[in-house]
Each structure stands twice: as structure tokens, then as C-alpha cells.
Amino acid sequence: xxxxxxxxxxxxxxxxxxxxxxxxxxxxxxxxxxxxxxxxxxxxxxxxxxxxxxxxxxxxxxxxxxxxxxxxxxxxxxxxxxxxxxxxxxxxxxxxxxxxxxxxxxxxxxxxxxxxxxxxxxxxxxxxxxxxxxxxxxxxxxxxxxxxxxxxxxxxxxxxxxxxxxxxxxxxxxxxxxxxxxxxxxxxxxxxxxxxxxxxxxxxxxxxxxxxxxxxxxxxxxxxxxxxxxxxxxxxxxxxxxxxxxxxxxxxxxxxxxxxxxxxxxxxxxxxxxxxxxxxxxxxxxxxxxxxxxxx
Amino acid sequence: xxxxxxxxxxxxxxxxxxxxxxxxxxxxxxxxxxxxxxxxxxxxxxxxxxxxxxxxxxxxxxxxxxxxxxxxxxxxxxxxxxxxxxxxxxxxxxxxxxxxxxxxxxxxxxxxxxxxxxxxxxxxxxxxxxxxxxxxxxxxxxxxxxxxxxxxxxxxxxxxxxxxxxxxxxxxxxxxxxxxxxxxxxxxxxxxxxxxxxxxxxxxxxxxxxxxxxxxxxxxxxxxxxxxxxxxxxxxxxxxxxxxxxxxxxxxxxxxxxxxxxxxxxxxxxxxxxxxxxxxxxxxxxxxxxxxxxxx
Numbered sequence: 001x002x003x004x005x006x007x008x009x010x011x012x013x014x015x016x017x018x019x020x021x022x023x024x025x026x027x028x029x030x031x032x033x034x035x036x037x038x039x040x041x042x043x044x045x046x047x048x049x050x051x052x053x054x055x056x057x058x059x060x061x062x063x064x065x066x067x068x069x070x071x072x073x074x075x076x077x078x079x080x081x082x083x084x085x086x087x088x089x090x091x092x093x094x095x096x097x098x099x100x101x102x103x104x105x106x107x108x109x110x111x112x113x114x115x116x117x118x119x120x121x122x123x124x125x126x127x128x129x130x131x132x133x134x135x136x137x138x139x140x141x142x143x144x145x146x147x148x149x150x151x152x153x154x155x156x157x158x159x160x161x162x163x164x165x166x167x168x169x170x171x172x173x174x175x176x177x178x179x180x181x182x183x184x185x186x187x188x189x190x191x192x193x194x195x196x197x198x199x200x201x202x203x204x205x206x207x208x209x210x211x212x213x214x215x216x217x218x219x220x221x222x223x224x225x226x227x228x229x230x231x232x233x234x235x236x237x238x239x240x241x242x243x244x245x246x247x248x249x250x251x252x253x254x255x256x257x258x259x260x261x262x263x264x265x266x267x268x269x270x271x272x273x274x275x276x277x278x279x280x281x282x283x284x285x286x287x288x289x290x291x292x293x294x295x296x
Numbered sequence: 297x298x299x300x301x302x303x304x305x306x307x308x309x310x311x312x313x314x315x316x317x318x319x320x321x322x323x324x325x326x327x328x329x330x331x332x333x334x335x336x337x338x339x340x341x342x343x344x345x346x347x348x349x350x351x352x353x354x355x356x357x358x359x360x361x362x363x364x365x366x367x368x369x370x371x372x373x374x375x376x377x378x379x380x381x382x383x384x385x386x387x388x389x390x391x392x393x394x395x396x397x398x399x400x401x402x403x404x405x406x407x408x409x410x411x412x413x414x415x416x417x418x419x420x421x422x423x424x425x426x427x428x429x430x431x432x433x434x435x436x437x438x439x440x441x442x443x444x445x446x447x448x449x450x451x452x453x454x455x456x457x458x459x460x461x462x463x464x465x466x467x468x469x470x471x472x473x474x475x476x477x478x479x480x481x482x483x484x485x486x487x488x489x490x491x492x493x494x495x496x497x498x499x500x501x502x503x504x505x506x507x508x509x510x511x512x513x514x515x516x517x518x519x520x521x522x523x524x525x526x527x528x529x530x531x532x533x534x535x536x537x538x539x540x541x542x543x544x545x546x547x548x549x550x551x552x553x554x555x556x557x558x559x560x561x562x563x564x565x566x567x568x569x570x571x572x573x574x575x576x577x578x579x580x581x582x583x584x585x586x587x588x589x590x591x592x
Contacts, residue, residue, distance in 0.1 A: 026340060027447055032377035032494055033344040035445055039334045044322060045341070047419060048329040049386040049435045053426050081328035090345040092433050123343060130349050132428015137388050139345045139435035149331055151323055198328055 004097035004129075024087065025121050034123035036088050039143040046084040046142045046149070050075040054133035058176070064103045066176040068110025071136040074201070076118055076180035077244045079142055081199040083150045083189040086118055086142035086182070091125035094135040107136065118182055148189040155196035155215035155249035159276045162258075164268055165245040167204060168232030175242040184266060185246060192258050197248035203241035211247060212276065221274035249276055300393035320383065321417050330419035332384050335439040342380040342438045342445070346371040350429035354472070360399045362472035364406025367432040370497070372414055372476035373540045375438055377495040379446045379485040382414055382438035382478070387421035390431040403432065414478055444485040451492035451511035451545035455572045458554075460564055461541040463500060464528030471538035480562060481542060488554050493544035499537035507543060508572065517570035545572055 027035040039045060052058055052071045072089065079086040091111060093104065115122050120140065164181055181199070188194050196215050200207050204226070212219050228237040250258060255272065262270045323331040335341060348354055348367045368385065375382040387407060389400065411418050416436065460477055477495070484490050492511050496503050500522070508515045524533040546554060551568065558566045 032374040032448070033342040033380060035378070035440070035447075036341045036343065038337070038339050038341040038439065041334070041337065043334050045332045045334040045384075045437065046329040047332065047384055047386055047435070047437055049345070049388050049420075049433070050422050051388050051390060051424050051433070053390055053424050055427050056425050078328040082331070084329060088341075088343055090343055090435060092345050092347050094347060094349055094431055124345070126346055128347050128349050129352050130429055130431070131351050133426055135390055135426070135431055137345070137347070137433045137435075139343070139386060139433075141341065141343055141437055143334065144331070151331075152328070 001101040002098050025123055034088060034090060036121075036123060036141075042146055043143040044146055044149055046079060046082060046086075046144055047139070048075040048078045049137060049139040050078070051135055051137040053135050062176065064106035065110035067136060068107040068112075069114050070110075070176050071107075071138050072111045072114040072120075073178055073180050073244070075138050075140045076114065076120070076182060077178070077199040077201070079140065080181040080185040080246060081150075081197055082144055083148050083185045083194070083197065084142050084144040085186070086120045086140045088123045088141045089115055089120050090139045091122060092127070092135075092137040093125065094128045094130045094137075096131065096134070097129050099134065111138070114180075118180065150185075150189060150194050150197040150248070152196050152198050152211050152214040155211060155217055155276050156251070157217050157276050157278045158252055159195050159217075159249035160252050160255045160272055161208075161219065161221070161247065161249055161274045161276065163200070163204070163227060163245055163247050163271050163273050165243070166227040166229040166269060167200065167243045167245065168237035168240045169229045170240055170242040174229075178242075178244040180244065181246045184268065187265065188248065191261060192250060192254055195249045195251065197246060200243040200245050200247055201241060203239045203243070204247060205238040206241070207247060211249070215249075215276070216279055218277040218280040219274060220277055225271060225273050227269055227271040227273075297397040298394050321419055330384060330386060332417075332419060332437075338442055339439040340442055340445055342375060342378060342382075342440055343435070344371040344374045345433060345435040346374070347431055347433040349431050358472065360402035361406035363432060364403040364408075365410050366406075366472050367403075367434050368407045368410040368416075369474055369476050369540070371434050371436045372410065372416070372478060373474070373495040373497070375436065376477040376481040376542060377446075377493055378440055379444050379481045379490070379493065380438050380440040381482070382416045382436045384419045384437045385411055385416050386435045387418060388431075388433040389421065389423045390426045390433075391423070392427065392430070393425050395430065407434070410476075414476070446481075446485060446490050446493040446544070448492050448494050448507045448510040451507060451513055451572050452547070453513050453572050453574045454548055455491050455513075455545035456548050456551045456568055457504075457515065457517070457543065457545055457570045457572065459496070459500070459523060459541055459543050459567050459569050461539070462523040462525045462565060463496065463539045463541065464533035464536045465525045466536055466538040470525075474538075474540040476540065477542045480564065483561060484544065487557060488546060488550055491545045491547065493542060496539040496541050496543055497537060499535045499539070500543060501534040502537070503543060507545070511545070511572070512575055514573040514576040515570060516573055521567060521569050523565055523567040523569075
């Protein structure tokens with residue numbers, strides 16, 4: 001059975017009943033839009049869309065379940081970056097009509113697994129045919145309390161910089177099975193004042209300059225302190241990308257208490273990698289991370 | 297200049313300042329997620345994602361501005377279908393690195409034009425490289441009042457069926473420049489009780505059976521009454537698809553007043569095309585409309 005034979009209506013009907021839903025969902029997949037109860041008045045609506053493309057973010061031979069995992073986990077990682085709570089996801093699958101339905105089944109297993117981990121309801125989506133590589137886009141809506149959302153732009157000179165986990169070498173397999181750091185990010189904003197945060201998707205060499213530019217500050221990194229995954233060079237830790245770890249900035253007077261409390265709560269590594277400075281005229285020399293259109 | 301040379305950061309920076317934004321936008325393109333003020337407590341959150349694919353929804357030679365128009369207008373038409381108010385859009389562009397920046401510029405002109413017509417803010421998006429056909433996905437969030445949102449599933453036997461505008465022949469050009477019927481839908485739910493509604497994207501031959509199935513009713517259509525575009529056969533009006541007109545069901549006692557009031561307010565044609573019946577064992581014989589995976 002392939003997508004051409006199944007048809008869109010039957011494809012949707014087949015998956016709609018298996019999608020994770022929470023009780024805020026009033027109309028899910030099958031109507032023109034998803035309809036969900038809106039968050040409260042002291043909350044902000046967060047929206048994010050992201051895509052994975054065959055040949056760019058996954059290979060033809062990548063198991064469909066891993067493709068689904070990655071497609072859902074990527075936008076959820078952006079919720080982590082803002083200390084947001086993801087709630088509702090829409091999935092768009094663009095695939096060749098000859099795509100086996102078993103492949104689509106496995107894709108949805110992966111999508112639904114990550115979604116369920118974070119209590120996210122898959123409330124709808126679209127399918128379209130294509131003659132080219134398979135594309136999966138996932139759009140997520142959720143919320144953050146007005147006092148808890150973290151942008152990239154609030155960092156100050158003197159702030160200390162932290163990174164969760166370890167960096168580099170994700171293409172060995174971690175890019176297909178990473179955990180969005182939502183629980184860690186929510187814990188951080190519950191206990192501490194975080195000035196700026198993002199998730200490392202393109203590599204710290206590309207993402208740290210983005211945080212610094214958004215906050216209009218400079219930075220100084222102790223490259224020897226960068227937490228590397230086993231077997232990774234410094235250049236890989238800086239430039240490979242797809243780490244999906246958190247990079248955040250906190251005031252120096254918060255630093256010691258945060259590290260102590262973190263160690264009691266999480267087994268995940270937390271590393272102080274440097275600090276922010278006044279803005280510089282010439283940007284510091286850091287190898288650039290992965291940037292889609294410049295990579296090839 | 298093409299996408300490979302420009303790079304994603306500069307692409308985003310170039311467009312971010314031109315995107316339409318309203319004052320509910322707290323963080324738009326450039327941060328990890330879009331952050332927007334949430335709707336009030338007596339409103340429901342509406343979410344929709346849709347895509348256009350080169351070779352399926354538009355041709356290689358289609359002007360980029362028209363591609364942008366269509367990409368944005370399609371999900372907005374789904375808001376019309378629910379009598380919803382779209383507010384925020386996220387755009388994902390998946391294109392070859394060699395895509396000219398002028399093409400992307402024109403695409404955004406088209407996207408922004410429809411968005412501005414309906415006061416929709418483009419709050420972010422993603423770009424990715426691909427080796428295949430260009431894909432544009434647009435995700436939209438908005439609201440509908442709890443008392444005004446219209447699903448497909450509320451129609452009752454005896455309800456009369458109406459269609460706005462004319463059907464058929466959209467591939468001659470209308471599929472690239474249609475107007476989502478948001479104002480008309482909002483007017484309908486302001487003045488009348490609408491039992492069920494959808495937008496005709498796949499052709500009434502496919503979409504009416506969907507409305508009937510969702511409402512667990514049957515239908516009887518006076519095929520001679522179907523409003524056709526000039527030069528279209530009945531089969532085209534039923535099966536071509538991409539009309540993006542509204543199909544809705546109202547109680548028979550509402551029918552006359554609705555038609556009279558509509559004629560005073562709108563120049564757009566409104567046609568009574570039939571009525572709903574009790575559910576039937578065998579579905580009525582209507583040519584099937586456009587269904588993506590069965591089309592080729």
C-alpha cells in the first residue's frame with residue numbers, strides 16, 4: 001500500500017484516531033483548522049514551525065521513526081529555548097505518492113512518541129504529493145508565562161554563559177534522538193532569573209554570535225572548557241551543529257547558586273563556558289557553525 | 297544573488313523588517329519562537345498549516361508573487377471556513393540553494409499582500425535547502441469566539457445548502473489569486489446561526505461528502521443550480537477544485553432571510569444548491585473532486 005492508493009482522506013482518518021490529544025482540544029485533525037482552548041490572560045502564545053528535508057536533515061535510509069522523532073523534537077527544542085510549554089502540533093507531510101504507508105506509519109510513531117513525552121497534542125496537518133525529496137514540517141503552538149519567557153536579546157555584559165550537555169558529533173546519530181531540554185528550561189526559569197537563552201541548532205560557533213548580536217554584547221569563550229562529546233575535536237564541538245543543548249546567560253552573582261542547585265537536580269552536565277562583554281567592533285574569531293545555505 | 301550566497305541569517309534579516317506585524321506581536325521573526333499576546337478567555341485558539349509544492353500547486357513558471365499569494369491565502373481560507381479570525385503566520389520556505397533572491401523577494405511580496413489584507417502578522421519562519429521542488433508551508437494561528445466557530449459536523453437533516461461565488465475552472469488562474477472569504481464568513485456568523493461550513497478546496501464533489509460524513513447526514517443537490525464559472529461544464533464545477541468558496545448549511549427557516557440580507561450586503565453571488573437529508577446507506581453519486589494522492 002502506498003500513499004497514492006490510500007488517498008488523503010483515508011490517510012488522515014487512519015492517523016487521526018492515534019494522535020495524542022489533551023482535553024484542551026475541541027476540534028483536532030479532520031476539520032478545517034484545529035480548535036483549542038486558549039491560554040489564560042497572564043500567558044503569551046508561542047508559535048514555532050520547523051521542517052526536516054530528506055537529503056538535508058535526514059537520509060533516504062534513515063528509519064522513518066527517527067525522522068518523525070527529529071521533526072517533532074526540533075520545534076520543541078525552540079520552546080525549550082524560550083522556557084515555553086508546547087501544547088499543540090500540526091504536521092505537514094510532503095511525500096511521493098509511491099511512499100509506502102508503512103513508512104508513514106513509522107513516521108507518526110516517532111512524531112507521536114516525542115509529542116506524548118511532552119504532553120503535546122497533534123491536532124492536525126496536511127499531506128501533499130511531491131516529485132522530490134520527502135519533507136515533514138511541524139508547527140507548534142504553546143505558551144509561556146509573561147514573567148518566564150526568555151528571548152535571545154536580554155543578555156548583559158558580565159553575564160556568565162552556560163551550556164547544557166555536550167557538543168559535537170551529533171551526525172553520528174544524536175541528531176535523530178535528542179531530547180528537547182524543556183524540563184530543564186522550565187526548571188531554570190522557575191528558580192533563577194535567566195537573561196537570555198537559545199537552543200544550539202547550528203553549532204555554538206553560529207548560535208552564540210546570534211545571541212550576542214541580539215543582545216548587543218560581545219563574548220569571551222574559554223575554548224578549553226567547551227564540553228565535547230567523546231571523540232570530538234574542538235572544531236566539531238563548535239561547528240557540527242544539531243546539538244539541541246541550551247545556551248544561556250545569567251548574572252555573575254547567580255552563577256554559583258545555579259550551578260550548585262543544578263547538580264542536585266539534574267544528572268545532565270552543565271558547563272560554564274565564558275562570559276559576555278561590551279560589544280566589540282570586530283567580532284571574535286570563532287569557527288562558523290552549520291548554516292544551511294552556505295554549507296554546500 | 298542566490299540563497300546559497302545570501303545565507304539564512306541575512307535572508308531572515310532582509311525580510312524580517314518588511315513583514316506585516318500588529319501590536320500583539322511581542323517577539324517576531326528572529327527569536328526561537330514567535331511570541332504573541334494570547335486571545336481572551338471567551339475565545340478559542342485556531343491553528344492551521346498548509347503547503348504549496350512546485351509541480352503540484354504551482355508551476356515552475358508561476359510568478360513567485362502568485363505563489364506567495366496562494367501559499368498564504370490557502371490556510372486563511374480555512375479560517376474563513378470556521379468563521380475564525382487569523383492573526384499570526386509562520387512561513388517555511390524549502391528551496392534549492394540556487395534559487396534567486398529576487399524570486400524569494402517576490403514570494404514575500406505575495407505572502408505579505410494577503411496577510412496585510414486580513415491584518416495577519418507574519419511572525420517568523422524557517423528556510424531549508426532542498427534538491428527537489430520548491431515548497432512553501434504557511435502556519436496560521438488565530439481565534440474564534442466560543443459562540444461563533446463553525447465546524448463541519450453541525451449540519452442537520454433538512455438544512456439548506458449554500459455556496460458562495462462560482463465553481464470550476466480555477467486552474468485557468470483563479471487558484472493563484474482567490475480571496476479567502478473571511479469577511480463573508482464573519483458576517484454570516486454575526487447575523488445568522490450557521491450549522492456547518494467548509495471551504496471548497498478539493499471540489500464540491502469531494503468536499504460536500506466530507507461535510508455530510510462529518511455531520512452524519514446525507515445530501516441532495518440540484519446539479520442544475522450549481523453556480524459555474526464562465527465556460528465550465530458541470531463536471532468541472534464539481535470536480536476541478538481550488539474554488540476556495542464557502543459551502544454552508546443553515547436551518548430551512550433561516551434560508552429566506554439570509555438570502556435577502558446577503559443580497560443587500562454583498563455583490564458576491566450566493567446560491568442555494570440543495571439540502572441535507574437523513575444519512576443514506578449508499579452515498580449519492582457525485583463525481584469525486586480533486587484528491588491529491590489519487591490524482592496522478
